[in-house]
Amino acid sequence: MLLQGKTVLITGGSQGIGRAAAIDCARAGADVAINYLGDEGEAAEVVAAITALGRRAIAVRSDVADPEAAPAFVQAAVAALGGVDVFVSNAGICPFHAFLDMPVDVLERTMRVNLHGAYFMVQAAAQRMVEQGRGGAIIAVSSISALVGGEYQTHYTPTKAGVHSLMQSCAIALGRHGIRCNSVLPGTIQTAINQDDLADPEKRARMAARIPLGRLGVPEDLAGPIVFLASDMARYVTGAALLVDGGAFVNLQ
Numbered sequence: 001m002l003l004q005g006k007t008v009l010i011t012g013g014s015q016g017i018g019r020a021a022a023i024d025c026a027r028a029g030a031d032v033a034i035n036y037l038g039d040e041g042e043a044a045e046v047v048a049a050i051t052a053l054g055r056r057a058i059a060v061r062s063d064v065a066d067p068e069a070a071p072a073f074v075q076a077a078v079a080a081l082g083g084v085d086v087f088v089s090n091a092g093i094c095p096f097h098a099f100l101d102m103p104v105d106v107l108e109r110t111m112r113v114n115l116h117g118a119y120f121m122v123q124a125a126a127q128r129m130v131e132q133g134r135g136g137a138i139i140a141v142s143s144i145s146a147l148v149g150g151e152y153q154t155h156y157t158p159t160k161a162g163v164h165s166l167m168q169s170c171a172i173a174l175g176r177h178g179i180r181c182n183s184v185l186p187g188t189i190q191t192a193i194n195q196d197d198l199a200d201p202e203k204r205a206r207m208a209a210r211i212p213l214g215r216l217g218v219p220e221d222l223a224g225p226i227v228f229l230a231s232d233m234a235r236y237v238t239g240a241a242l243l244v245d246g247g248a249f250v251n252l253q
């Protein structure tokens with residue numbers, strides 16, 4: 001099994017992409033700690049699904065935008081599961097809004113959750129990995145939006161470019177410690193984050209029509225790439241970005 005004996009920490013692991021990644025990491029042999037800010041029942045279901053696979057799991061409810069949440073999450077995972085081998089920075093929000101009247105609080109909250117939150121969490125996980133002295137793997141869930149824009153995402157796309165850039169710089173800063181840092185760039189994946197946006201049938205059809213593989217993504221489409229980057233199969237991969245978008249990005253005409 002690709003992650004046998006490893007401990008994986010995932011932010012935003014109670015639903016969507018984080019949930020799928022958490023369960024597939026457990027399927028690959030890992031114990032898993034999830035952080036989340038949503039519904040307690042959903043987080044408990046993820047823990048139960050992992051436990052049913054014969055692995056250990058904990059869920060910690062906290063806000064990644066709070067700098068103190070990061071060391072607290074890592075400490076809770078170490079206390080319960082013994083260490084940190086893989087860290088997946090996934091928690092994120094995308095409150096769609098027009099540019100010209102973007103409220104300051106929506107802009108700031110999006111930046112704080114998506115970018116500052118990733119920074120604090122990755123830093124706390126890396127500190128623990130360095131202390132352990134056995135390397136590690138860090139994966140950030142960036143986006144195709146790191147590369148292309150969105151009319152109602154002017155506050156969001158810069159955070160995803162930032163997360164991608166964070167992984168590139170961390171790959172340099174942490175390479176000497178044997179810690180690999182990569183990002184995955186999902187295309188449009190059907191989750192709660194875009195449920196309202198994709199409820200517009202015209203927009204949904206337009207998004208799907210751009211995808212050479214012929215369908216919008218589902219959270220499980222990201223699980224394999226995340227497990228791969230977490231595993232020793234990717235032992236010489238660092239500073240890389242893996243598009244997981246069904247081909248949407250390259251489909252200009």
Ligand SMILES: NC(=O)C1=CN([C@@H]2O[C@H](COP(=O)(O)OP(=O)(O)OC[C@H]3O[C@@H](n4cnc5c(N)ncnc54)[C@H](O)[C@@H]3O)[C@@H](O)[C@H]2O)C=CC1
Pocket residue numbers: 011012013014015016017018035036037038039062063064065090091092093094113141142143144145185186187188189190191192193194
């Ligand atoms: N769904 C999509 O089309 C795409 C999503 N992404 C990224 O994937 C990541 C996961 O998104 P989805 O699974 O789609 O969304 P989702 O809404 O289904 O899940 C988000 C998860 O993040 C957690 N979360 C939200 N704010 C948090 C906070 N302040 N502190 C801690 N946890 C928090 C939620 O509790 C939940 O577990 C996000 O970073 C998003 O930007 C990237 C590209 C495409």
Ligand SMILES: C[C@H](O)[C@@H]1OC(=O)[C@H](O)[C@@H]1O
Pocket residue numbers: 094142143144145150160186187188189193194197
């Ligand atoms: C939430 C959006 O549907 C989704 O988020 C991203 O990062 C993708 O680019 C999509 O726009």
